[in-house]
Amino acid sequence: MTHRCSSVLLEEETNNEALNPSPAEQQQIRGAYLTRAGNCMGCHTAPGGWPFAGGRRLSTSFGTFVTPNITPDKETGIGYWSEEDFWQALHQGKSRDGRLLYPAFPYTEYTKVTREDANAIFAYLQSLPTVSQVNPPSEIRFPYNFRPLLAIWRALYFKAGVYAPDQSKNEEWNRGAYLVQGLGHCNACHASRNLLGASSEDDTLTGGKIMGVNWYAPSLISNLEAGSGHWTIEEISELLTTGVSKHAIASGPMATIIRQSLQHLSSEDIRAVAVYLKSIAENERDDTARTHAPVNSAERWEQFAQGRQLYEKYCQECHGTSGEGVPGIYPPLAGNRSVILASPLNTIRSVLNGGYPATTSANPRPYGMPPFQQILREEEIALIVSFIRNAWGNKGSWVTTVDIDRSKESVN
Numbered sequence: 001m002t003h004r005c006s007s008v009l010l011e012e013e014t015n016n017e018a019l020n021p022s023p024a025e026q027q028q029i030r031g032a033y034l035t036r037a038g039n040c041m042g043c044h045t046a047p048g049g050w051p052f053a054g055g056r057r058l059s060t061s062f063g064t065f066v067t068p069n070i071t072p073d074k075e076t077g078i079g080y081w082s083e084e085d086f087w088q089a090l091h092q093g094k095s096r097d098g099r100l101l102y103p104a105f106p107y108t109e110y111t112k113v114t115r116e117d118a119n120a121i122f123a124y125l126q127s128l129p130t131v132s133q134v135n136p137p138s139e140i141r142f143p144y145n146f147r148p149l150l151a152i153w154r155a156l157y158f159k160a161g162v163y164a165p166d167q168s169k170n171e172e173w174n175r176g177a178y179l180v181q182g183l184g185h186c187n188a189c190h191a192s193r194n195l196l197g198a199s200s201e202d203d204t205l206t207g208g209k210i211m212g213v214n215w216y217a218p219s220l221i222s223n224l225e226a227g228s229g230h231w232t233i234e235e236i237s238e239l240l241t242t243g244v245s246k247h248a249i250a251s252g253p254m255a256t257i258i259r260q261s262l263q264h265l266s267s268e269d270i271r272a273v274a275v276y277l278k279s280i281a282e283n284e285r286d287d288t289a290r291t292h293a294p295v296n297s298a299e300r301w302e303q304f305a306q307g308r309q310l311y312e313k314y315c316q317e318c319h320g321t322s323g324e325g326v327p328g329i330y331p332p333l334a335g336n337r338s339v340i341l342a343s344p345l346n347t348i349r350s351v352l353n354g355g356y357p358a359t360t361s362a363n364p365r366p367y368g369m370p371p372f373q374q375i376l377r378e379e380e381i382a383l384i385v386s387f388i389r390n391a392w393g394n395k396g397s398w399v400t401t402v403d404i405d406r407s408k409e410s411v412n
């Protein structure tokens, strides 16, 4: 895949400049690192396409966005842009010609990036090979395709502003907060959005369904979801850099973020992120919202037994007779927080699409899970998923065929 060859490209470039870099080169090296932290390449590269030349399609409830070319090509990229133009884009969400940009470009988070870091990213992007590539226009539905409406949206939901350090916290915590809230744009996925795609400050990192794809990014605040209050800093760091820890395995879009971005961060920066994540996790938002569906009727018992049979046939060989998994190879399903999330979306997605954990240098050839899309009927998937959400001490809501939506591809 492109991402992998382009990452080689990045590393080579950085290495070549290692001997006595000039201040300008140092800025580019720093910029390359920050560009990774922002995962700019992930969105601005089409599958199989040139890095940063855009053309990747992002489906949202407003239509499909096609990312622009941000290589320094003068005609089709951002070759004519100045540092100031770039700052306007990253910090204010405005293009060079004054056009307001859609928040599918997460400038709502990137606005927290400092001018110095923005300049370094710009210097790096300008040092890339130029790629002349015209991308097709985005296909945004009426009325959202009327760009001036963005002015209203911005007045309501967007406030530009660089991250302001919290003086009551130490430097490491502030570094973590800066990365999570800014370049890491974690909130772009881990927050619920209203119908206009905006999230409120109260909803920061409290979990949400990712627009256009059937994945739910769990709350990073609630310890019942993906909050890491009970984990050690080392365990959180391990998950973020290898995609796997004793407690969890990152799947789908999160595996992609780890592969493309987080695994490349320095151990100091990952530690800072872990310190920050641990500090924001809390217990108080508890279980009340979760709809327990105890297996308490004859009909449920019958379905539970059918689910067990299907599990034994299709899943047990890897996930074990008691859902215990195989350490480091197949994740446990018993006591697995992501299996019992209030939203069954991710579990259904895993069964339909299968998947691989993040391919990282620490875990270069992870074992995968086969897709069951073609093998199992919807009723069977509902039975298996309900079973694993309620077997071995797990407690999750019952899943029916209505919850199963095959229509959307998993977009990683």
Ligand code: HEC
Residues within 6 Å of the ligand: 035, 038, 039, 040, 041, 042, 043, 044, 058, 065, 066, 067, 068, 070, 078, 086, 089, 090, 094, 095, 096, 100, 101, 102, 103, 104, 105, 106, 110, 121, 138
């Ligand atoms: C989640 C996907 C996503 C990520 C991550 C992302 N972008 Fe974008 N970017 C977009 C989309 C979509 C647009 C087009 C928005 C529009 O048309 O209004 C865009 C637009 C831009 C533009 C404006 C280009 C123009 O011609 O007006 C620039 C510059 C840019 N991005 C740079 C970056 C940088 C730098 C990063 C990393 C720090 C980044 N992007 C990360 C999706 C993304």
Ligand code: HEC
Residues within 6 Å of the ligand: 179, 180, 184, 185, 186, 187, 188, 189, 190, 210, 215, 216, 217, 218, 220, 226, 239, 248, 249, 250, 251, 252, 253, 254, 255, 257, 262, 273, 277, 338, 346
């Ligand atoms: C492109 C969307 C996206 C972005 C950006 C994103 N996440 Fe996630 N994240 C997800 C999804 C989806 C899941 C649920 C899948 C899973 O459990 O692995 C998830 C899960 C997680 C988990 C729990 C993993 C587990 O298995 O328990 C953690 C921790 C996490 N994300 C942290 C972060 C941090 C920190 C950032 C920012 C640096 C971030 N995420 C950015 C989509 C995203």
Ligand code: HEC
Residues within 6 Å of the ligand: 248, 249, 250, 251, 252, 311, 314, 315, 316, 317, 318, 319, 329, 330, 331, 333, 336, 338, 339, 346, 347, 350, 351, 354, 355, 356, 357, 367, 368, 369, 370, 372, 384, 385, 388
């Ligand atoms: C060949 C071995 C194999 C089989 C068979 C298999 N799985 Fe998996 N499963 C895996 C691997 C490997 C992962 C981790 C993949 C990933 O993260 O995307 C996984 C991940 C999962 C997850 C996500 C767990 C998490 O923490 O995010 C769920 C849920 C799951 N499997 C359920 C099932 C069910 C239900 C079946 C039977 C229909 C099944 N699996 C069959 C190997 C398997």
